[in-house]
Amino acid sequence: MGKDAKGGGKGKGKQAGGSEDGGGAKGKGKGGKAADGLGTCTYVKARHILCEKQGKINEAYKKLQDGxxxxxxxxxxxxxxxxxxxxSECPSGKKGGDLxxxxxxKMAGPFQEVAFxxxxxxxxxxxKSTHGYHIILAEGRKN
Structure with a gap:
């Protein structure tokens, strides 16, 4: 995964609930984003699935939805x-998508926006990013 020069897509959407911040800042940050650490953390730990074709990423997402x-x-x-x-068609797929x-x-464009x-x-x-279609699982965040 490198930096994206540009990319459109649906970076924000419905996401599962929860407010665990994995050790991120509480009560601080931009725009009133507080206990969840969104927008305030410096590092994120994530897994992802990358597919070149939208149909394939949709299949993977359906499997996640069904389960x-x-x-x-x-x-x-x-x-x-x-x-x-x-x-996943990314080399990280062999490691379960672990980034x-x-x-x-480090990551630019929609990938960074969604991950953080x-x-x-x-x-x-x-x-979608310039590399293809992604799904991200956020595992942690810290400063």
Whole structure:
């Protein structure tokens, strides 16, 4: 994953609930975003699924929906990893889509926006970047 020069898409959408911040700042930050750490953290830990074709990412998302999201549940990282290994076309797919911790500014465009604005434990809806179509699972955030 590198920097995106541009990218349109649905970076923000319905996401599973939760307010765990993984050690991020509480009560501080821009625009009143407080306890969840959204918009205030410096690092995020994430997994993702990357597909070149929208149809394939939609299949992966449907699998996540059928197993957890349709019931309002959060997708366990181990289960997300299985689907990433099956569907992701990124080399990280072999590691269950694990991108580890990365700082704000390393990923650009919609990928960074979605990664830093997805609640810990939640899964983003599919979105497009210049690299293809993604789904992100936010695992943690810290300063």
């Amino acid at each position: 957890w999201l349709s019931n309002g549940d959060k997708v366990p990282p181990a289960e997300f990893a299985k689907i990433a290994a099956e569907y 580890g911790w990365f700082p704000r500014g 604005n997805t609640v810990v434990g939640a899964t983003s809806p599919p979105f």
